[in-house]
Amino acid sequence: MFMRKSKALVVMLTAAMLLVGALGAAASGEIPSGPIKIGFAVPMSGTATSLAPDAGINAQIAVEYINKYEGGILGRPVQAFIYDTKGDPQTTVDVFGKLIENDGVEAVLGCLSSSTGLAIAPRVENRWKIPTLLLEATTMQMFTTAVPNPKYVYRIGPDDVMQSITHVKAVLENKPDLKTIALGAPDYEWGHDVVNSFIKILAQFRPDVEVVYTFFHPFGEASPNFTAYITELMQRKPDVYVGYSWGTDGVAWHNQAKAMGLYGRIPLVFDVFAGTAKGQLAEEGVLAETRAGNAMFPPHELGYPNAKHAPMILERVGALPTYGMGVHMLTGMLYLKAAYEKVYALTGQYPTPEQVATALDGLSIIGPCGITSMINHQSTAPGMAVGKMHQREDGLWVMEDLLIVPDYMRFVPPWMTVDEFIETLGKIQ
Amino acid sequence: MLSTCLRYVLNSLPVVSYVILLSFSYSFILYICGRVSLTFAGIYLVGAYATVSLGMALMGNNMSFAGFIGILLLACLLGAAMLVASYLCFERFLKTDVHRMVATSSLLVASRGLVKVIWGTTPVTYSAPFLSMGVSEIAGNIVPNYYLFMLAVALLLMLALSYFLNRTCWGMRFRASSLDGERTMAQACGVNQNVVTLMTFAIAGVLAGLAGGLYAPIAGAAYGSEGNALLLAALSVIIGGVGSIGGAVLAAFIVGIARAVAAIKMPVLELAVPFIIASITLMLRPFGLWGKEFRY
Numbered sequence: 212m213f214m215r216k217s218k219a220l221v222v223m224l225t226a227a228m229l230l231v232g233a234l235g236a237a238a239s240g241e242i243p244s245g246p247i248k249i250g251f252a253v254p255m256s257g258t259a260t261s262l263a264p265d266a267g268i269n270a271q272i273a274v275e276y277i278n279k280y281e282g283g284i285l286g287r288p289v290q291a292f293i294y295d296t297k298g299d300p301q302t303t304v305d306v307f308g309k310l311i312e313n314d315g316v317e318a319v320l321g322c323l324s325s326s327t328g329l330a331i332a333p334r335v336e337n338r339w340k341i342p343t344l345l346l347e348a349t350t351m352q353m354f355t356t357a358v359p360n361p362k363y364v365y366r367i368g369p370d371d372v373m374q375s376i377t378h379v380k381a382v383l384e385n386k387p388d389l390k391t392i393a394l395g396a397p398d399y400e401w402g403h404d405v406v407n408s409f410i411k412i413l414a415q416f417r418p419d420v421e422v423v424y425t426f427f428h429p430f431g432e433a434s435p436n437f438t439a440y441i442t443e444l445m446q447r448k449p450d451v452y453v454g455y456s457w458g459t460d461g462v463a464w465h466n467q468a469k470a471m472g473l474y475g476r477i478p479l480v481f482d483v484f485a486g487t488a489k490g491q492l493a494e495e496g497v498l499a500e501t502r503a504g505n506a507m508f509p510p511h512e513l514g515y516p517n518a519k520h521a522p523m524i525l526e527r528v529g530a531l532p533t534y535g536m537g538v539h540m541l542t543g544m545l546y547l548k549a550a551y552e553k554v555y556a557l558t559g560q561y562p563t564p565e566q567v568a569t570a571l572d573g574l575s576i577i578g579p580c581g582i583t584s585m586i587n588h589q590s591t592a593p594g595m596a597v598g599k600m601h602q603r604e605d606g607l608w609v610m611e612d613l614l615i616v617p618d619y620m621r622f623v624p625p626w627m628t629v630d631e632f633i634e635t636l637g638k639i640q
Numbered sequence: 641m642l643s644t645c646l647r648y649v650l651n652s653l654p655v656v657s658y659v660i661l662l663s664f665s666y667s668f669i670l671y672i673c674g675r676v677s678l679t680f681a682g683i684y685l686v687g688a689y690a691t692v693s694l695g696m697a698l699m700g701n702n703m704s705f706a707g708f709i710g711i712l713l714l715a716c717l718l719g720a721a722m723l724v725a726s727y728l729c730f731e732r733f734l735k736t737d738v739h740r741m742v743a744t745s746s747l748l749v750a751s752r753g754l755v756k757v758i759w760g761t762t763p764v765t766y767s768a769p770f771l772s773m774g775v776s777e778i779a780g781n782i783v784p785n786y787y788l789f790m791l792a793v794a795l796l797l798m799l800a801l802s803y804f805l806n807r808t809c810w811g812m813r814f815r816a817s818s819l820d821g822e823r824t825m826a827q828a829c830g831v832n833q834n835v836v837t838l839m840t841f842a843i844a845g846v847l848a849g850l851a852g853g854l855y856a857p858i859a860g861a862a863y864g865s866e867g868n869a870l871l872l873a874a875l876s877v878i879i880g881g882v883g884s885i886g887g888a889v890l891a892a893f894i895v896g897i898a899r900a901v902a903a904i905k906m907p908v909l910e911l912a913v914p915f916i917i918a919s920i921t922l923m924l925r926p927f928g929l930w931g932k933e934f935r936y
Contacts, residue, residue, distance in 0.1 A: 255761075256760075256761030256762070256863070257761060257863075257864070260761065260762045260763075264762065398907070426903075426907060427907055428903070428907070429910055429911055432868060432911070434658075434855060434859040434862065434865045434868050434869070435859055436651075436654050436655050436858070436859065436899075438650075438651040438652075438653075438654065438787075438900070439648070439651040439652075439899075439900040439901075439903035439904055440903060440904075442647055442650075442651055442781065442782065443904050445782070458763075459763040459859075459860060459862050462763065462765050462860055463765075463858070463859045463860055466765065466767040466770060466771065466857075466858065466860075467770075467784075467858060469767075469771060470767075470770050470771050470773075470775065470784040470786065471775060471782050471783075471784055472775055472782060491765055
């Protein structure tokens with residue numbers, strides 16, 4: 212009896228000592244040894260690859276950059292877990308589950324299209340609860356209806372309003388005598404959001420402009436035929452056409468529109484993604500957007516962090532894309548690094564996922580797009596501009612006459628709703 | 641009004657042309673051999689990728705019409721060879737329709753795998769033939785000449801097949817086989833069933849490979865497009881009727897024009913329209929608009 216009691220006592224004392232030891236280690240703020248695991252859920256196959264090719268390589272480069280030039284995160288090297296979402300919402304959810312539940316990553320960067328972002332954001336907030344940085348997923352629904360009070364989900368890319376304000380300003384700048392306009396976009400959340408935003412914002416700046424045609428074509432249909440939309444568009448004879456077709460849709464749209472002579476018949480065409488898909492959508496004189504484009508911030512050899520980051524992309528990918536996922540990925544990694552270091556500096560403890568998520572809000576960093584801040588879960592400087600496509604004599608496509616709209620004009624302040632902000636635009640032009 | 645109607649017809653031409661070829665590829669095996677085979681959709685995908693790759697490698701942006709025809713012929717030969725090989729190595733061992741349906745679905749997946757290994761999953765384009773042929777103006781409507789070329793190729797091929805089936809001795813053997821459920825009578829009369837079956841698969845392969853090759857300059861070659869091809873072909877066979885060349889052409893025009901009209905008038909229905917037409921056809925004419933009662 213006595214022996215049994217003393218054994219129990221020894222076991223309890225040992226357990227107590229282990230517990231105290233563990234608590235002591237945690238209290239001392241000891242940074243765990245070994246690499247910090249970060250997940251990347253990016254499209255590496257499917258239609259999105261022609262919009263943002265080489266996403267997997269860009270993720271690897273962002274991690275290599277952080278390890279090589281920034282000393283990792285809190286001195287720990289970053290270990291990347293990179294999976295293909297195929298641009299599909301259900302696959303994205305599966306990939307997030309795998310990253311968080313199987314691989315044990317501490318944070319995730321990912322999601323290009325709005326549908327994938329909308330699929331995972333509520334799950335991250337309610338179930339997985341780890342810092343998640345959306346590379347794009349620009350829909351306004353993200354922080355209004357999908358996750359209205361986010362804690363863990365942040366967005367590095369622009370939102371639809373930031374995007375549409377830039378587009379409207381670019382159209383007005385390039386076609387001041389604009390009378391009629393037509394818009395076309397793929398038929399899913401983002402396509403509808405961005406066209407509606409554009410029309411609302413245009414009405415603030417130029418209420419006299421008539422929208423003569425809007426259409427939403429099937430999205431991601433593998434063998435698209437857009438002839439019906441193109442002929443209808445040419446029949447309406449708008450002064451400007453703004454098109455949001457991207458990926459394989461964009462390439463097919465461009466080829467079919469070109470074959471039917473659309474580019475010569477409409478005075479100004481703004482193919483938003485004309486600078487993507489390795490030049491397959493490019494057309495002389497057409498307006499195009501660059502978003503997080505490495506090529507947007509020359510000279511690369513001088514700027515931080517582009518001086519080191521851009522050459523890595525150039526070497527591995529062979530070009531500096533106008534639609535650069537690599538820029539978003541590096542921006543996200545720099546945000547994460549800064550958040551971890553902020554928490555550690557304030558508490559002396561290795562941060563929990565909740566602390567990292569809290570620290571991200573309000574954080575400012577110097578990233579590939581310059582100084583950028585995370586305000587209300589939205590990064591302020593997503594590196595957007597609009598320019599004219601031009602093919603140089605050596606065959607390379609470049610963007611000329613870049614228009615960059617200042618942040619104050621396109622960033623919805625935290626104290627305003629989107630609609631309230633849009634109503635103010637006419638006054639600050 | 642007439643000009644608007646014509647516009648819808650002209651807009652539909654690329655879809656009409658490739659659906660004619662695809663639906664008859666599917667329907668031909670079903671009609672002559674009494675076999676369900678979904679492999680043709682995989683051949684369509686391979687035909688599209690092969691055309692893009694060969695076009696880029698052999699001609700790039702220096703388009704030559706003769707060269708493009710040569711590439712299309714290669715896509716046809718590749719399609720025929722693949723479908724014959726799939727029959728010899730796999731499909732001939734499948735004895736019931738359930739087996740054929742399941743097993744040829746897996747062959748379709750295997751074709752996707754082949755495309756993924758060789759070309760990857762990023763869509764590729766070769767638009768030089770499409771862009772270099774220029775446009776025509778028909779009653780105030782602009783139509784790329786490539787659309788007219790596609791339609792001409794599809795219709796000429798259908799006419800040639802019609803002549804072959806109805807006016808030649810070999811065609812009579814094909815028809816005899818198709819009308820004879822167990823094929824014992826045709827066999828007893830000296831029709832070599834192995835040769836008929838192999839030729840049927842070869843012709844279906846030519847049609848599927850050509851459909852992929854012809855449509856690739858317009859829409860590119862995209863991993864996943866075989867699903868769309870399969871769906872449109874199957875729905876067109878329901879609408880037109882099994883084994884009917886006239887039915888294949890009629891169904892393709894109905895599907896193509898209905899989609900072109902829906903795209904402008906009711907965009908939300910554009911993808912659903914073929915299903916709606918197929919459902920109505922099944923209710924009113926279960927064997928298709930041009931089909932006869934078909935048993936095998």
